Amino acid sequence: MELEQNLIRQILLGQKELFEQIVLKYQNLVFTVCLSITGDRHDAENMAQEAFLAAYCALPSFSGSNFKSWLCKIAVNKSIDFKRKQSKTDAAFCALDESMADGGGSVEDTVILNERRGKLEGILTGMPVKYSMVIRAFYYDGLPVKEISRQFGMQEKTVETRLYRARRMIKERWGEDGI
DSSP, X not given: XXXXXXXXXXXXXXXXXXXXXXXXXXXXXXXXXXXXXXXXXXXXXXXXXXXXXXXXXXXGGOOSSOHHHXXXXXXXXXXHHHXXXXXXXXXXXXHHHHHHHHTTTHHHHHHHHHHHHHHHHHHHHHSOHHHHHHHIIIIISOOOHHHHHHXXXXXXXXXXXXXXXXXXXXXXXXXXXXX
């Protein structure tokens, strides 16, 4: 932690080339986070690059508490924003296709489904990264607990606990809005 703070201090003082050390240290983690959200290696690579660029630009505003968490949150947000933009376009085409095929009855269902997906994304975005990453890997990517624990370097029991807590948070927050 102290080493990172010194490195960040040096970068902010003008030794910008030192940011490469941060990239090298966290590139696998950031890529894995992005991949767990985007589901596509190419998109994950692009989002990881965008996350590092955003982190570099926002470095002066870093509070100094937990760099790894801060960087992962940036990666998660970049990936979610990308998926949102992508899904809005896809949803518009799907709704149009379905309404043309069904004579219009399924557009309402599509809109409701998209609202629910959007609400879930909002809840996941508002959660601590350690919970949303596990939920995304388990439900979106369909990874078993054992594989999640291997990918994120944590005990299986920790993954199970985070899944339990994340589900509880989702359930609590879902009920606040009603949908």
